[in-house]
Amino acid sequence: MDAENWTTEQIEAYLRQVLPAPEQAKLKADLEQDEQLRAEVAAYQRVLEGLDALQEQNFRVQLDNWSAETATNDQTELITWYLEGQLKPEGQQMVETRMAADPAFREEVMAYQQLIGGMEAAQDEDFRSKLEDWEAGMAQQADSGNTLKVVSRRPLWQYAAAAVGALLIALSTFSLYLKVNYSGPALSRAYYESPISERTMGGENTESTPLQERMDFAHRQLIGKEYNAAFMAFDSLMREIPRSNLDDFNKALLLEQAGWNRLLAATAMDNPPIDVIAEARRIRTTPGHEYADKAEQLLNDLESRWYRWAN
Amino acid sequence: MSESYSEDNALLEQLRSGDQNAWRNLYEEVRSPFRLYFIRYGTAPEVATEMFQEAMVILNRNIRTGKLQAPLKSALRTYIIGIGRVLLMRKGTDTQQWEGEIPEIPILPEVEDQQERKAKAQLARQLLDRLGSPCRELLELFYLKNYVMEAIARELDLPSPGAARRRKHDCLRKMRELMTA
Numbered sequence: 096m097d098a099e100n101w102t103t104e105q106i107e108a109y110l111r112q113v114l115p116a117p118e119q120a121k122l123k124a125d126l127e128q129d130e131q132l133r134a135e136v137a138a139y140q141r142v143l144e145g146l147d148a149l150q151e152q153n154f155r156v157q158l159d160n161w162s163a164e165t166a167t168n169d170q171t172e173l174i175t176w177y178l179e180g181q182l183k184p185e186g187q188q189m190v191e192t193r194m195a196a197d198p199a200f201r202e203e204v205m206a207y208q209q210l211i212g213g214m215e216a217a218q219d220e221d222f223r224s225k226l227e228d229w230e231a232g233m234a235q236q237a238d239s240g241n242t243l244k245v246v247s248r249r250p251l252w253q254y255a256a257a258a259v260g261a262l263l264i265a266l267s268t269f270s271l272y273l274k275v276n277y278s279g280p281a282l283s284r285a286y287y288e289s290p291i292s293e294r295t296m297g298g299e300n301t302e303s304t305p306l307q308e309r310m311d312f313a314h315r316q317l318i319g320k321e322y323n324a325a326f327m328a329f330d331s332l333m334r335e336i337p338r339s340n341l342d343d344f345n346k347a348l349l350l351e352q353a354g355w356n357r358l359l360a361a362t363a364m365d366n367p368p369i370d371v372i373a374e375a376r377r378i379r380t381t382p383g384h385e386y387a388d389k390a391e392q393l394l395n396d397l398e399s400r401w402y403r404w405a406n
Numbered sequence: 407m408s409e410s411y412s413e414d415n416a417l418l419e420q421l422r423s424g425d426q427n428a429w430r431n432l433y434e435e436v437r438s439p440f441r442l443y444f445i446r447y448g449t450a451p452e453v454a455t456e457m458f459q460e461a462m463v464i465l466n467r468n469i470r471t472g473k474l475q476a477p478l479k480s481a482l483r484t485y486i487i488g489i490g491r492v493l494l495m496r497k498g499t500d501t502q503q504w505e506g507e508i509p510e511i512p513i514l515p516e517v518e519d520q521q522e523r524k525a526k527a528q529l530a531r532q533l534l535d536r537l538g539s540p541c542r543e544l545l546e547l548f549y550l551k552n553y554v555m556e557a558i559a560r561e562l563d564l565p566s567p568g569a570a571r572r573r574k575h576d577c578l579r580k581m582r583e584l585m586t587a
Contacts, residue, residue: 103575103582112472142582145530146549147470148523153550154466158459161433166455169441173451176442185448 101125101132106139170200174207277396277405280320283363286393290314290352306332306339306349317356322363329357348385354378355386362397372397415476422469424552433462436483443487447501449494461489470552533581541577548574 101109101122108114109122126133176182177190194201276285290310313328332353336346358374361367375397378390396402420428437458444454465486468474480488491501534542544562547553555567555574564570 103579107578138582138585141526141529142533142578142585145526145533146545147467148527149530150470150550151463151467151523152527155459155463158433158462161430162455162459165434165437169451169455172438173445176445181442182446183448186446189445189448189450
């Protein structure tokens with residue numbers, strides 16, 4: 096096949112390397128044989144390379160236009176990269192050399208440094224204010240309308256890190272709050288009351304004195320956070336009080352008191368020997384129980400998510 | 407590594423078809439990370455900007471000539487930064503210690519002498535100017551503005567894309583004949 100048998104389309108496809116493989120091989124073979132074809136293909140190559148080069152020139156003009164539109168922030172970008180520590184030592188050195196040689200540039204860097212420093216201070220202030228809100232309201236989100244809005248140039252990951260940090264602090268503060276208010280010992284202390292036996296058990300009954308002493312001793316153990324010992328003491332009293340010769344009213348009153356304080360001791364224990372929720376429910380539902388109302392409140396706390404989180 | 411870069415492959419096709427918005431978006435998206443990458447290591451900002459322009463030109467050339475084709479072996483951004491590194495290495499800067507930041511090495515671009523390309527462009531411009539207006543317009547639409555045949559047919563009021571294709575090759579042949587005329 097000579098030069099005239101290959102079309103312009105085929106020659107262009109050959110030069111662009113998109114001619115089907117068999118034709119590509121055939122044309123290549125013809126080129127080796129045919130000098131006129133070689134000259135023809137070389138001429139087309141020059142034309143196509145010229146067109147490609149011309150396209151490239153046009154593209155360069157377009158790039159220059161885009162660059163002119165986007166380059167206005169180049170200096171600001173450079174300064175923020177420098178101030179935010181995004182440059183390696185070589186890059187930092189380059190900026191510092193430029194600052195030393197160009198007072199106007201140095202002034203710009205200083206101005207941005209102040210600006211960014213101010214924004215960081217505002218962010219710190221904002222964060223401090225949030226912490227105070229958390230402490231005061233415990234896990235209530237601060238009203239965004241009351242917080243200082245700061246337009247920051249920081250990258251997103253820094254916000255994420257700050258948010259995670261803030262969240263950890265908030266969780267830690269909240270966890271502390273729960274421990275202080277909803278742990279077993281905290282509930283035990285909150286619901287504890289001074290013994291009422293003194294106003295009911297006087298000297299009229301001789302048997303009341305040893306029971307009173309044991310009751311007082313059990314209370315001291317409970318106040319002294321000897322929860323296991325206090326539990327055993329109140330539990331023992333609960334078994335003995337019915338066998339005493341106290342009148343029914345005082346028996347019932349003392350029994351209710353011992354039962355309530357045994358529950359408080361159990362609530363404070365790591366591994367209570369009784370089911371505290373069931374016991375609180377029993378007290379609440381016992382008709383006329385001196386501590387029924389308190390038991391209901393305690394039950395609410397024991398069944399709350401705060402108690403579960405704190406324990 | 408068998409990452410697919412499906413989004414970048416789709417973008418590559420848009421770039422190949424001469425989609426100006428796609429080029430513009432790519433330009434704006436990559437300019438800043440490209441500059442930061444090189445300025446971070448001490449390259450002067452002006453040099454980094456020039457290198458970015460040149461890298462975009464080379465990307466354009468590699469796409470147009472089919473040197474860069476789907477499926478991509480790296481993200482386009484990585485490829486462009488890779489071109490920048492080749493340019494910098496050719497200026498004598500050792501970037502070996504930067505290896506860790508660009509895990510995938512793109513196909514090395516051919517960096518041609520700009521003077522040589524300028525001469526070729528000049529020849530093409532002269533030949534186009536000697537062509538009659540209809541042929542010049544058609545070749546400019548196809549080769550300089552990357553119009554597809556359907557668009558050329560519509561633009562020049564030709565009956566079909568096939569007719570536009572035939573006309574294009576007629577015009578190319580005329581242009582080639584002018585070279586030796």
